[in-house]
Amino acid sequence: MRFTVLGGCGAWPAAGQACSGYVLEHEGFRVLIDPGYAVLPRLLERMKAHEVDAVLVTHGHPDHCADLNPLLRARALADAPAARLPVHAPPGALDAVLALDNRRMLAGSFSLQELRPGTPVEIGPFRLDVFDLPHHVPNAGLRLSGGGRVIAYTGDTGPSAELLSLAKDADLLVAEATYPQRVPDEDAPFLSSALDAGRTASSAGAARLLLTHLWPDTPAEPALAAAGRSYSGPLSVASGGLTLDLG
Template sequence: MLITVLGGCGAWPAAGQACSGYLIEHDGFRVLVDPGYATLPRLLETTPAERVDAVLVSHGHPDHCSDLNPLLRARALGDAPPAALPVHAPPGALDAVLALDRRGMLAGSFELHDMEPGTPREIGPFRLDAFSLPHHVPNAGLRLSAGGRVIAYTGDTGPSADLVTLAAGADLLVAEATYPEQVPGEDAPYLSSAADAGRTAAAAGVARLLLTHLWPGTLPEPALAAAARSYQGDLAVATAGRTIEV
């Protein structure tokens, strides 16, 4: 498997950056995970819109799904529209972004599938296992397996025992780390820190940890240092253009 980071900013895209977005490839099949703000231009630098084979969305906040709209426009309004794009998301998560255009404009450009935790599904060569994780809105942690390799992704999440199950033995854990050390009180049930991500990665025995969704303006060094206190494995911050072969 190959994962390419399209963006890793939380909340909004900082100058020259993009929000959450990851392209995962295996055996020529391309899955776009969380097309957040400003991710489509990054994607189109290497991959035509019609070459995306499926989209997975962890939750309905726009920094994780807003660029689904221009992706579907690029497919629907092109000279040779491709087949409908399978889009998998928690029920209702994409109602707002799919309502941005007039009724019928994107008809036939996508097939929407409700993502149900506890029900594995096959998406091309991948097996997808979804986990319900705590956030301000319904959020699905994603575990993608193919070719004997596993990538786990938390979306945005607060503390949960299911995080270790999601990430258990993964070759790569892509973990939300909005704050370096501690999540402010009112958000503590719904978001994670880099220190939290490090503890999860260590407990789950993951081979590599990629911190993402850092608050705009956050330097990577404090986040890396906070995670490294618990996790001793390969550790990095998600930056646009980073590729990892799993």
């Protein structure tokens, strides 16, 4: 199982970077997770648009889903249009991005399936378990299992007891860490810090922690130091091009 970071900026892409975007591969099956701003060009450096087998979107903020539109265009408008792409997202999360084009233009290019907590889904070689996590809009925490490995991804989230279930014994926890140590009061119910992520990874027994969604143009060192206060396992920050081979 291989996990590749296409981008990890929160809110907007810093120069030369992209917002949230990840590819998970196993047994030749490729899942694109959260195609945020500027993700598609990074994806196309690694594969053709028609080689994506499924898309997962945690929530409807554009830094997590805006590049679904050009991905669907690249598939639908090709000389040989690609097969219908399964797209999984919380109910209503993609209404805005799918409304960017006339329905006829993308007709037949995708099938939209709703992510619902408590209902496991089989996606290629993966089992997907979904967790309802608090954010400004509905947000789905994703737990993907396959080949004896588990990857857990928080999307964007505030404090929740569900995080421990999401991340329990995961081989990799990809955790939102917008701020190093303290989330401003107005956002505290809806976002996390690197300090929070380290505590979650430690309590859940995650084997590796990847911090993502840092505020653009902020250095990685304060986030790594904050998470390292409570988490002693392998620790890094999501940056474009990072690939983790989980065996």
